[in-house]
């Protein structure tokens with residue numbers, strides 16, 4: 001079977017991206033072969049394209065999440081069948097392809113009628129937001145820096161559902177969006193501490209940094225209780241030892257929890273823009289700018 005795969009032999013902007021046709025290797029035990037319908041574009045994809053983040057030698061392949069249809073399984077597989085509609089995380093970056101192989105243990109069933117672009121853009125950000133929630137434990141107030149992007153949209157809704165009072169930052173354009181997710185919104189930039197204090201005069205139990213690391217760290221140090229957690233996912237060095245790095249934790253159970261809530265309308269999921277696979281360069285260039293509302297998605 002052949003697959004058309006997004007590949008880059010160099011670092012740079014979107015013009016380093018190419019679509020190459022490759023012959024698939026035989027399916028490995030424990031893997032399912034997926035005809036991809038949609039796959040989210042995350043900052044890590046764009047940062048790997050630019051060379052800011054480097055996992056291994058070139059050429060690079062991309063894509064960490066997907067939704068699609070199972071086309072092949074190992075002979076001894078009993079839980080899943082060819083034709084099942086699924087979503088989840090890939091193994092290594094490889095979901096920006098017409099056909100990709102993913103670990104069976106990562107699969108979550110796509111609820112009937114859930115939009116493909118929505119389904120294909122949840123795994124990475126949702127499992128990261130769930131990991132942040134797990135790291136914070138039992139809290140009653142949370143300051144989120146960068147609440148309108150992919151991870152932020154998930155984190156704000158999870159925290160609000162848990163009864164946590166959330167103040168979240170975003171650009172001016174995304175203030176109403178944040179309010180719709182249940183957060184008290186404010187803008188980042190000069191005067192952040194004063195604006196945050198006006199919305200929540202007491203110290204916060206915790207802060208989560210998803211954008212603007214340096215200013216977000218300084219504001220968190222002034223507004224979070226002395227023993228409160230300050231966590232970051234940005235992988236940008238923070239100017240304080242108090243900031244603890246949190247990373248995605250793959251958990252199909254966590255993903256299914258969130259997917260169920262999007263499917264029945266308890267949570268919302270915004271796809272800011274869908275791009276045909278052939279326009280991946282545009283999607284990556286936009287993602288590099290760092291100002292997303294919800295998710296950008298490639299559709300196949």
Ligand SMILES: NC(=O)c1ccc[n+]([C@@H]2O[C@H](COP(=O)([O-])OP(=O)(O)OC[C@H]3O[C@@H](n4cnc5c(N)ncnc54)[C@H](OP(=O)(O)O)[C@@H]3O)[C@@H](O)[C@H]2O)c1
Nearest residue numbers: 043128146148149150151170171188211212247248291292
């Ligand atoms: N460690 C991990 O496992 C892991 C997992 C996922 C993501 N990440 C990283 O975490 C970060 C966020 O990911 P994401 O998917 O949520 O990204 P995203 O969808 O691009 O969202 C980033 C958000 O940051 C906001 N922002 C931009 N400049 C800001 C500033 N100066 N101060 C505060 N917020 C600002 C943007 O808000 P406006 O659009 O309103 O300007 C945007 O909503 C990225 O750096 C990504 O690489 C790490």
